[in-house]
Amino acid sequence: MRRAVFTSLGLAFAVAAAAIGPSNRDKPPTSAQVLESAQPTDWRRPDPADTLYLELPGGRVVIELARRFAPEHAANIGTLAREKFFDGLPIGRVQDNYVTQWGDIDEVRKTETATRKLPDETVIAWNKSLPIVKLPDADGYAAETGWLDGFPVGIERKPSGQLWMTHCYGTVGVARGNWPDNGSGSELYMVIGQAPRHLDRNIVLVGRVLRGMELLSSLPRGSDAMGVYADNEKPNRTLIRGARLASELPAAERTALEILRTDTPLFTKYLESRRNRREEWFLRPAGHIDVCNVPIPVRDIK
């Protein structure tokens, strides 16, 4: 009984696939079954030059930077990491059902090589040659959604011709002041709640957390407005031990991960297994999936 409760409410790909007996032959596969059938080519390895490690007392957060979407911000974050800019800075804001935020938007003026002002990278131009994987399901916030380079995206072909990364759980963005300040990457946030899609196209997104999301989402919430830690909470704030690009570390110190590719026939099957859950526990498949309700599997390289 207990097992049934726990396994059934969970993510299918973490569950051992059920044996497929004769009665199940015509049943569409579950997520676990789809993933079990994946070939090595269905997985990809993130580029170490686009992988940022945020070292916290509780462990390492692995962030994949989205260079296609925000090249100047991603590059500036790399520069800040090389300068050890983030080392010792606090996680200063944890707002429940919203964001965890770290770094320091003001302190960046003290750095020498990183850039204080960056161009607008809230959107990129859509064009038909981009290798976008479309999600056919309707979305309220964007005309179309899908994935590009493994990142969830919104698309508005007309009139704006814009494409942008969507705010989902685990998405990483760049804190900014009021327009036209775009932020510099010296203060970043991760979404820790319901996808705040109203932020889409309002702020620059630079990537998503691949591993260690819980190190940012399970922190004590700040009790001042907006989840900022109050003065009496500041002595207990989590401090960043360091932030480094994977490419700057020896191979032995890197976290070896691979990510399910989104541009494969297998991913289409995986999407369907999430859209209509076929695990025994479910009474009624939803018949729909939101771009932010598709967890993209990440696994250790053995």
Added chain:
Amino acid sequence: MRRAVFTSLGLAFAVAAAAIGPSNRDKPPTSAQVLESAQPTDWRRPDPADTLYLELPGGRVVIELARRFAPEHAANIGTLAREKFFDGLPIGRVQDNYVTQWGDIDEVRKTETATRKLPDETVIAWNKSLPIVKLPDADGYAAETGWLDGFPVGIERKPSGQLWMTHCYGTVGVARGNWPDNGSGSELYMVIGQAPRHLDRNIVLVGRVLRGMELLSSLPRGSDAMGVYADNEKPNRTLIRGARLASELPAAERTALEILRTDTPLFTKYLESRRNRREEWFLRPAGHIDVCNVPIPVRDIK
């Protein structure tokens, strides 16, 4: 600069409303401005008989039970609370971006007056006389959405004629095994991530957390499958000190809260202020809002 970053990314109703100068006269109000204009009748007080307090070492979680949606489950949870069933039981599962789960689905057999087996309360019958507040914005998971008694709902008038509470951040549900077991209310969960709307109509929902959500969402994640705490984590699990209906406590020990009513013209204005954010920080109003992206304000009664 820092202030701008923090206030602008946050929830508007926690920010002091900007002064409305001549140049702002024709601008639609922000959420903060809408809430400042609220009258006492725009707020309601939850019924103490439908208010469950979950007492944790970190403080009190206040849950509003949804008697219209799941009357037998709500009543059974009340019985379990009166029997002190939950006292000393652990929070046994915390799965990142999914659910925090507490109680014990098996232990309920040891109770005398609570009921082990309950009827299906995953949906109720829609009818046109229900005081539903419609959300005009499109939804992918349900034909229509809105609020009933202050709880977010999905609606399918045809063919099923069903109405159900939707899984949003902070929604509380009843763990169950495989169908036709509906659970008893002896083990409950709260959503702590992206709305898992694929669970809608698959499991009985009994309410939502009004206050203290962060006491459940900021707990360490369990490292076994499905976020269950592993054996070595069990000694550090959070134990429930007690669970009581507010109506069973003296008035002085109750948490005095009121909730923004959803069935008022003011709420319609509030919705618009969330659909199209007018705070200075925003570049581009979204023009859309999802039923799970509308935080229903809760405040202390002064």
